[in-house]
Amino acid sequence: GAVVSQHPSRVICKSGTSVKIECRSLDFQATTMFWYRQFPKQSLMLMATSNEGSKATYEQGVEKDKFLINHASLTLSTLTVTSAHPEDSSFYICSARGDYNQPQHFGDGTRLSIL
Amino acid sequence: GIQVEQSPPDLILQEGANSTLRCNFSDSVNNLQWFHQNPWGQLINLFYIPSGTKQNGRLSATTVATERYSLLYISSSQTTDSGVYFCASGNDMRFGAGTRLTVKP
Numbered sequence: 001g002a003v004v005s006q007h008p009s010r011v012i013c014k015s016g017t018s019v020k021i022e023c024r025s026l027d028f029q030a031t032t033m034f035w036y037r038q039f040p041k042q043s044l045m046l047m048a049t050s051n052e053g054s055k056a057t058y059e060q061g062v063e064k065d066k067f068l069i070n071h072a073s074l075t076l077s078t079l080t081v082t083s084a085h086p087e088d089s090s091f092y093i094c095s096a097r098g099d100y101n102q103p104q105h106f107g108d109g110t111r112l113s114i115l
Numbered sequence: 116g117i118q119v120e121q122s123p124p125d126l127i128l129q130e131g132a133n134s135t136l137r138c139n140f141s142d143s144v145n146n147l148q149w150f151h152q153n154p155w156g157q158l159i160n161l162f163y164i165p166s167g168t169k170q171n172g173r174l175s176a177t178t179v180a181t182e183r184y185s186l187l188y189i190s191s192s193q194t195t196d197s198g199v200y201f202c203a204s205g206n207d208m209r210f211g212a213g214t215r216l217t218v219k220p
Contacts, residue, residue, distance in 0.1 A: 043210045103163035104146075104148060104203070
């Protein structure tokens with residue numbers, strides 16, 4: 001089956017640090033990748049959608065300069081949280097999809113804790 | 116974007132009972148998936164079901180796209196079924212608020 005690998009699984013760092021999260025589709029080409037954020041006991045909130053080779057489309061209220069998304073190849077997307085602060089602490093999870101009418105496949109998520 | 120609503124928000128069952136979870140969506144869609152999120156946060160893909168009916172063991176799902184809803188059936192529930200069930204729909208795959216299922220022994 002389709003596998004999406006997300007790294008790191010856990011990050012603890014100081015306020016002001018930039019953190020990069022990688023999302024890789026291991027056995028299929030991901031035309032579209034999605035980044036979500038989940039706070040405790042809440043649902044997944046879509047942050048942005050990225051298509052390979054194009055700029056990401058951000059949801060309203062998500063700061064583009066704060067959450068940098070790169071989708072440089074059909075198997076890799078990265079999310080960089082720049083100058084992270086404690087309020088950025090959350091569970092970030094990526095997903096990847098081949099064609100439009102195919103299912104999404106999720107990574108295992110990254111727990112980000114900013115001290 | 117599309118609006119996705121799930122019901123009920125919480126469900127408590129005795130082991131062995133059956134249950135039905137519902138997902139309503141605000142617009143016609145070509146994509147709909149059901150997921151189970153385990154206590155470690157992993158999203159387990161249960162069904163990709165933009166229309167029709169599928170079954171996998173004790174779980175089955177039905178989507179009636181023309182009426183903009185999908186149902187997830189869990190039969191003979193087990194304690195390991197506990198967790199949060201999400202549906203996601205639309206081209207940009209928006210999630211509902213989830214149903215938190217607790218199965219008691």
